Amino acid sequence: MGGSRSRGLVECALISVLVMAIEVAQTSSANMFKPFNVSYDHRAIIIDGKRRMLISAGIHYPRATPQMWPDLIAKSKEGGADVIQTYVFWNGHEPVRGQYNFAGRYDIVKFVKLVGSSGLYLHLRIGPYVCAEWNFGGFPVWLRDVPGIEFRTENVPFKEEMQRFVKKIVELMREEMLFSWQGGPIIMLQIENEYGDVESPYGQRGKEYVKWASQMALDLGAGVPWVMCKQPDAPDNIINACNGFYCDGFKPNSYNKPVLWTENWDGWYTTWGGRLPHRPAEDLAFAVARFFQRGGSFQNYYMYFGGTNFNRTSGGPFDITSYDYDAPIDEYGLLSEPKWGHLKDLHAAIKLCEPALVAADLPQYLKLGPKQEAHVYHVGIDIEGLNLTQYRSESRCSAFLANIDERKAAAVTFLGQTYYLPPWSVSILPDCRNTVFNTAKVGAQTSVKMVDFDLPLLAHFSAQKQSTIHNGVSYISKSWMTVKEPIGVWSENIFTVQGILEHLNVTKDHSDYLWYITRIYVSDDDIAFWEEKEVRPTLTIDSMRDVLRVFINGKLIGSVIGHWVKVVQPVQFIKGYNDLLLLSQTVGLQNYGAFFEKDGAGFRGQIKLTGFRNGDLDLSKSSWTYQVGLKGEFLNIYTMEENEKAGWSDLTLDAIPTTFSWYKTYFNSADGTEPVALDLGSMGKGQAWVNGHHIGRYWTLVAPKDGCQRICDYRGPYNSDKCTTNCGKPTQSWYHIPRSWLQASDNLLVIFEETGGNPFDVSIKLRSAQIICGQVSESHYPPLWKWSQSDFNASILINDTTPELHLRCDDEHVIASIKFASYGTPQGSCQKFSKGNCHAPSSFSVVSEACLGRNSCYIGISNTVFGSDPCRGIVKTLAVEARCVSSSNNVGALKL
Numbered sequence: 001m002g003g004s005r006s007r008g009l010v011e012c013a014l015i016s017v018l019v020m021a022i023e024v025a026q027t028s029s030a031n032m033f034k035p036f037n038v039s040y041d042h043r044a045i046i047i048d049g050k051r052r053m054l055i056s057a058g059i060h061y062p063r064a065t066p067q068m069w070p071d072l073i074a075k076s077k078e079g080g081a082d083v084i085q086t087y088v089f090w091n092g093h094e095p096v097r098g099q100y101n102f103a104g105r106y107d108i109v110k111f112v113k114l115v116g117s118s119g120l121y122l123h124l125r126i127g128p129y130v131c132a133e134w135n136f137g138g139f140p141v142w143l144r145d146v147p148g149i150e151f152r153t154e155n156v157p158f159k160e161e162m163q164r165f166v167k168k169i170v171e172l173m174r175e176e177m178l179f180s181w182q183g184g185p186i187i188m189l190q191i192e193n194e195y196g197d198v199e200s201p202y203g204q205r206g207k208e209y210v211k212w213a214s215q216m217a218l219d220l221g222a223g224v225p226w227v228m229c230k231q232p233d234a235p236d237n238i239i240n241a242c243n244g245f246y247c248d249g250f251k252p253n254s255y256n257k258p259v260l261w262t263e264n265w266d267g268w269y270t271t272w273g274g275r276l277p278h279r280p281a282e283d284l285a286f287a288v289a290r291f292f293q294r295g296g297s298f299q300n301y302y303m304y305f306g307g308t309n310f311n312r313t314s315g316g317p318f319d320i321t322s323y324d325y326d327a328p329i330d331e332y333g334l335l336s337e338p339k340w341g342h343l344k345d346l347h348a349a350i351k352l353c354e355p356a357l358v359a360a361d362l363p364q365y366l367k368l369g370p371k372q373e374a375h376v377y378h379v380g381i382d383i384e385g386l387n388l389t390q391y392r393s394e395s396r397c398s399a400f401l402a403n404i405d406e407r408k409a410a411a412v413t414f415l416g417q418t419y420y421l422p423p424w425s426v427s428i429l430p431d432c433r434n435t436v437f438n439t440a441k442v443g444a445q446t447s448v449k450m451v452d453f454d455l456p457l458l459a460h461f462s463a464q465k466q467s468t469i470h471n472g473v474s475y476i477s478k479s480w481m482t483v484k485e486p487i488g489v490w491s492e493n494i495f496t497v498q499g500i501l502e503h504l505n506v507t508k509d510h511s512d513y514l515w516y517i518t519r520i521y522v523s524d525d526d527i528a529f530w531e532e533k534e535v536r537p538t539l540t541i542d543s544m545r546d547v548l549r550v551f552i553n554g555k556l557i558g559s560v561i562g563h564w565v566k567v568v569q570p571v572q573f574i575k576g577y578n579d580l581l582l583l584s585q586t587v588g589l590q591n592y593g594a595f596f597e598k599d600g601a602g603f604r605g606q607i608k609l610t611g612f613r614n615g616d617l618d619l620s621k622s623s624w625t626y627q628v629g630l631k632g633e634f635l636n637i638y639t640m641e642e643n644e645k646a647g648w649s650d651l652t653l654d655a656i657p658t659t660f661s662w663y664k665t666y667f668n669s670a671d672g673t674e675p676v677a678l679d680l681g682s683m684g685k686g687q688a689w690v691n692g693h694h695i696g697r698y699w700t701l702v703a704p705k706d707g708c709q710r711i712c713d714y715r716g717p718y719n720s721d722k723c724t725t726n727c728g729k730p731t732q733s734w735y736h737i738p739r740s741w742l743q744a745s746d747n748l749l750v751i752f753e754e755t756g757g758n759p760f761d762v763s764i765k766l767r768s769a770q771i772i773c774g775q776v777s778e779s780h781y782p783p784l785w786k787w788s789q790s791d792f793n794a795s796i797l798i799n800d801t802t803p804e805l806h807l808r809c810d811d812e813h814v815i816a817s818i819k820f821a822s823y824g825t826p827q828g829s830c831q832k833f834s835k836g837n838c839h840a841p842s843s844f845s846v847v848s849e850a851c852l853g854r855n856s857c858y859i860g861i862s863n864t865v866f867g868s869d870p871c872r873g874i875v876k877t878l879a880v881e882a883r884c885v886s887s888s889n890n891v892g893a894l895k896l
């Protein structure tokens with residue numbers, strides 16, 4: 001009786017929990033969409049029965065904090081995105097086999113719901129191999145230890161693990177009602193990632209694997225289409241998609257599939273010691289416009305926001321922690337201008353064409369010149385035979401006019417009208433008549449981000465804070481503590497074996513660091529031999545990656561950096577026993593290539609000491625003691641709870657720089673909302689933690705002096721070496737500390753430093769767009785929103801075709817001063833403007849009146865606005881440079 005009664009109660013409780021769960025689910029899906037179906041045909045993805053032209057924004061949720069997500073999604077939507085795309089990061093979700101993590105930055109359900117409740121769709125790329133410059137391409141490192149496993153091929157253990165995880169994610173999404181047919185935002189999925197690029201080394205088994213992966217995915221019954229990118233042999237019911245800098249020539253492997261571009265690389269990733277990539281906005285817009293011009297229907301920016309590789313999530317090897325990617329939203333969540341604004345205009349132009357683009361099954365191609373062409377989307381008529389009256393009454397006609405000449409502009413005639421096309425550009429004509437946008441004409445503002453404190457901000461700091469400011473730099477603290485990291489063995493958790501073990505087999509990637517320790521006996525004869533022959537013994541290692549530090553008797557005698565490089569390190573021994581310590585380090589695990597799980601890390605081949613009297617010593621067979629990781633790491637001395645236990649002592653200025661040291665200090669956070677960066681430019685290599693949050697590895701490696709072009713010419717095909725910046729400077733000095741990890745005061749900063757640096761020079765920077773510029777001429781097009789509001793049924797018409805210059809500071813910032821304003825023929829570019837022969841005297845007052853004290857403003861580019869025509873018969877331009885400050889400093893700033 002009792003049993004059944006209590007069972008009844010449990011049941012009752014269960015039912016009410018269920019009812020609540022359903023209610024919650026219904027509420028959340030009610031916040032999103034009415035359930036809708038997704039399918040596709042040869043032309044486009046079909047959403048709720050309608051073909052769509054879709055703009056997608058790549059954002060990887062763990063590369064930001066949940067507190068940043070809403071703003072990133074809102075900025076994507078405002079920029080014109082319809083879809084957010086993300087990978088799913090297996091190693092983040094299942095750090096230990098069977099133990100899942102869906103919390104914090106890995107709260108994927110929350111992320112997907114935020115996307116849905118913003119009215120955006122989601123493309124979920126489950127992989128679960130994702131590449132992504134993410135540690136081990138997203139695979140958990142424990143996967144290597146599954147008996148008999150071979151990754152990404154016809155292999156039962158691998159298939160079982162892969163299926164288990166993919167199923168887990170699909171089921172989670174289904175339970176949370178996140179698929180479109182449940183009223184959620186997920187319209188599309190992805191299985192695998194660019195497998196086509198590595199398939200051939202796997203032979204027949206690779207082909208079988210593709211078939212298996214597709215069928216496995218489809219069998220999960222997710223009810224939305226699946227994509228495989230770069231997979232020319234994708235089976236019939238999976239869409240093969242394109243990735244690259246350009247995808248306008250791409251044809252899927254069947255007529256029944258639409259043309260999708262899953263990764264438009266709008267910048268590139270960066271490795272330590274590398275230059276910073278920059279893809280010009282004009283070329284990026286050109287690539288996107290060409291894609292839609294030539295039949296594309298879904299395009300995703302990889303990345304729209306790149307973010308940060310916190311913790312040890314960077315892949316590589318050698319990928320830096322910043323994954324800024326030169327994306328339209330920068331690493332810190334601020335708009336990257338003019339990229340963001342120029343693409344926003346482009347998206348609005350494409351949206352104006354959408355009715356025609358979806359109505360036509362194919363564009364009509366017209367050759368306009370040797371390197372000029374038009375693609376016209378219209379229904380049921382032949383454009384070439386049309387007269388002007390006919391096409392005007394044609395309700396759905398949109399055209400793209402391209403000039404693919406890399407050098408020269410061209411004037412072309414299209415439907416009886418002349419169009420001027422800058423080199424390497426596309427003009428978009430949503431009504432086959434009016435150009436509303438040209439990819440090479442940037443009307444959007446340029447923003448220059450600054451990270452130094454500016455004077456007005458100082459008013460907000462306490463006396464204590466101000467005392468750490470010298471020469472305009474805010475050093476984080478004047479008092480630091482330090483503790484040495486032991487060289488070699490620090491725990492009882494060590495073992496000794498004969499021979500060299502593979503690095504990852506020992507560390508399981510719980511740490512970057514692995515100590516290999518052995519003892520060398522040096523006789524009197526050896527010493528005499530070296531003196532007599534004037535030679536030094538040399539340590540040679542056939543091959544190693546990523547960083548090796550060699551210690552003899554506790555002293556660091558050499559370092560080697562490389563990816564499977566040979567080591568030749570002269571050494572010096574004393575008579576008797578010598579401790580030889582090799583510290584092998586990983587700097588992000590491999591994330592790309594066939595068989596990359598077999599790569600391992602650390603050493604390969606023989607380790608020898610050459611130059612001994614009795615010949616070489618083969619150390620590969622010696623007895624080695626292994627110690628994984630650092631003492632400080634394993635005692636968590638970077639956390640609020642554990643750090644006191646570490647035996648810190650005060651750091652004095654004369655005690656630096658030292659190697660293998662921990663440093664800690666406490667600091668107060670800066671007021672305001674600007675993103676915060678830690679400037680570690682004074683340090684060498686290591687890792688840093690703030691309030692126990694691992695902000696990542698740092699390394700002050702300098703980029704090559706040469707290879708950055710003086711002028712970045714947008715024309716011609718882009719590659720990741722074109723237009724790079726930052727030559728001769730450290731690749732990365734600033735490290736993002738998300739605001740949500742900071743408290744007002746007493747933030748704990750702990751740094752582990754390997755090579756020596758000066759913590760007293762560590763400073764904190766607030767990042768914001770302090771300088772904004774605009775440059776718009778009479779020959780620019782009117783703002784896109786004006787067209788968007790016009791009646792689209794016939795040809796689009798607007799009364800007022802005045803171009804406008806728009807300026808906007810970051811949120812909670814206002815324009816505090818106008819540094820330059822000239823309506824006439826100003827010369828130069830942002831921060832280098834100068835007046836030309838023609839200049840309207842009212843320029844400064846008109847701009848000041850419109851903009852000062854405001855977060856955003858606009859000025860019409862016309863003589864009327866500036867009182868009179870300053871130079872008749874000449875095309876006039878307005879150029880403005882303005883300065884933004886935090887709104888709370890506005891009053892003070894205006895007085896400056």
Ligand code: GAL
Pocket residue numbers: 130131132133193194243263268269
């Ligand atoms: C692609 C890959 C992405 C990313 C990109 C480079 O090949 O699919 O995950 O690694 O390259 O940023």
